[in-house]
Amino acid sequence: MRHRKAQRKLNRSPSHRRALLRNLVNQxxxxxxxxxxxxxxxxxxxxxxxxxxxxKRGDLHxxxxxxxxxxxxxxxxxxxxxxxxxxxECHGGYTRIVKYKTRRGDGAxxxxxxxxxxxxxxxxxxxxxxxx
Numbered sequence: 685m686r687h688r689k690a691q692r693k694l695n696r697s698p699s700h701r702r703a704l705l706r707n708l709v710n711q712x713x714x715x716x717x718x719x720x721x722x723x724x725x726x727x728x729x730x731x732x733x734x735x736x737x738x739x740k741r742g743d744l745h746x747x748x749x750x751x752x753x754x755x756x757x758x759x760x761x762x763x764x765x766x767x768x769x770x771x772x773e774c775h776g777g778y779t780r781i782v783k784y785k786t787r788r789g790d791g792a793x794x795x796x797x798x799x800x801x802x803x804x805x806x807x808x809x810x811x812x813x814x815x816x
Contacts, residue, residue: 692727705731706753712779713759713767717798725781725797732797736778739768770801 694701708728711718713735720728735754738746742764751760771778777800784794 692723694723694727706755709735710754710756710759712797712799713754713763716767716802717796719784719794719796721787722781722783722793722795725795728797729779729781733776733778735763736767736771739763740771742768766803767799770799774801 691701694704696704704724705728708718708720708724709731712728712732735750738750747760747764750763751757754760754763779797780800782796782798784796786792787794
């Protein structure tokens, strides 16, 4: 029985799964939107939100933990200097998963995973209660 087993195995060994998630987090932080399978996107969401929370903390210890996991100085710098600033007032919900289509070769369900606040995205103004 599979009770209380949190992560998906993704049909990989633990070291391969860890490397896969590291690469996916790096790509997500670099491009802010990537297309992957639905199962990988759901696992990536957990790790990416933890990395953004570390970025929001901003202290040296958080930076060392994030850089040890991501292993890319450029994306770690972008996470702490750019992405964390966008999500200062948010308490979670940093990513969204949008289902896309099935992959042609094997029929795997594909999804986009993206940051909810991206660069160049228009901000919606709250117009409720205002009269012109």
